[in-house]
Amino acid sequence: MGCEVMVKNTMELQLQVKCGEVVMVRPCLPSPKTTLYLSNLDDQSMLRFMVRQILLYKVYNNSNSNSLGNPAKVIREALSKVLVYYYPMAGRLRSSHNGKLQVEYNAEGVPFMAATSDNNLSVLGDCDDLKQSFHQLISTIPFGAETESIYPLVLQVTQFSCGGFVLGYGSNHSICDGLGMAQFLNGLGEMARGVGKLSVQPIWDRELLKPRNPPQVMFHHSELVTDSFISSFQEHEECVHYFHYLDSKTIKQIKQRLMGECKESFSSFDIGAALFWRAMTKAHKIPHSHSVKLVFAMNSRKLFKPPLHNGYYGNCFYPVCATARAEELYSTSILQVIMIIKRSRLLLSNEYLRSSIDFVEINRKVMNQHVHVPMKNVVFMSDWRFLGLNSVDFGWGETSILSPIEWSGFFHANFIVFIQPPKGKDGIKVLLCMPQTTLKLFEIEMEVGILSNSMEKDMQRSSL
Structure with a gap:
């Protein structure tokens, strides 16, 4: 058959996560305190929400890669390094007088949590049945919060008993799209692996997409109506x-x-x-x-x-x-x-x-x-x-x-x-x-x- 349907299991997975304290991770080097412009492609009402995802890593106790250290510690230290380049991610969303979003950067940092689970990573299967219990894997953000009362980025690393781990992240869609978030996470991975220089240097430059003065609407934008x-x-x-x-x-x-x-x-x-x-x-x-x-x-x-x-x-x-x-x-x-x-x-x-x-x-x-x-x-x-x-x-x-x-x-x-x-x-x-x-x-x-x-x-x- 060309289309395999994953039938929903009615039994809730018995996933149990023990959460540590939330730590604010800041850039390891000084960054400028400034207000950053968001383009009109960033600042659309339909994008004012948090994208929440998990990345699973099947690492087992017999793997010699465990010599790399504790994943939560490694990723937390790497986050401090990569934020030197991506410091807006450690800022806060604010609304200007006309309702337009902008980013205020004052080095408050990114919320980071290290968590553990006595479960084997196999309890998640292939994630073919989205469960309420999965929210424990990214529990550092209040669900349903307004855009300006949450952070641009939050991270949680959950270590499982088998040695595998999950990176859960929440990113505000107004800060970046999926390609931009993947660029950031791959940069975070490079820092974790000890790479001295990012393979892709991040560019903010949202001013390149400023509206014309005066604005000139030349088409009927049904996709935005x-x-x-x-x-x-x-x-x-x-x-x-x-x-x-x-x-x-x-x-x-x-x-x-x-x-x-x-x-x-x-x-x-x-x-x-x-x-x-x-x-x-x-x-x-x-x-x-x-x-x-x-x-x-x-x-x-x-x-x-x-x-x-x-x-x-x-x-x-x-x-x-x-x-x-x-x-x-x-x-x-x-x-x-x-x-x-x-x-x-x-x-x-x-x-x-x-x-x-x-x-x-x-x-x-x-x-x-x-x-x-x-x-x-x-x-x-x-x-x-x-x-x-x-x-x-x-x-x-x-x-x-x-x-x-x-x-x-x-x-x-x-x-x-x-x-x-x-x-x-x-x-x-x-x-x-x-x-x-x-x-x-x-x-x-x-x-x-x-x-x-x-x-x-x-x-x-x-x-x-």
């Missing part, structure tokens, strides 16, 4: 998180068949996005005449003129919006759905991005007052496979498993994340969030979509 994001879910609908594994063999078969039709290459993301978008639309039974959207993040660093420097770690993944009528997703081939997605990327350019920055500048007050809510006709998708989070190495090898553990931000329902599968598994690990009432029909539609596009018979040819 919050008034169109109206809830269509019932308040009592419970959302569930669960995983699919989309295997490499299935993806390869679909790629080959599509190339046979149009002689064009397609990425795994293109194929996965089309399959999930169409299945989600069908599962929600969106009326044929209604508009449906797929909103996904695209790295725009090289689209600016001039391109942003290597090492820029601010928010630069822009929400691309693919739009179609539900009828198109119901009746057309998967190839045509993919082409809708591919064409949506072509809109992004330096001019479009500059226009969006100006749009946020003009509409900041209204956008900051709006509360984002999920809707059935919009699917949000993010691809974390190539950010670099899986390569973070503190001296005990690269990440074995990466997993988000909490969803308190903008995305609640109809949110899909592509994740690198655990070592030893191929394909794409896909985390989904949707109402419980939609789950069964969605899984049926996904299986039908996969089977109809990977079978040996000829696919129906579609005009592009």
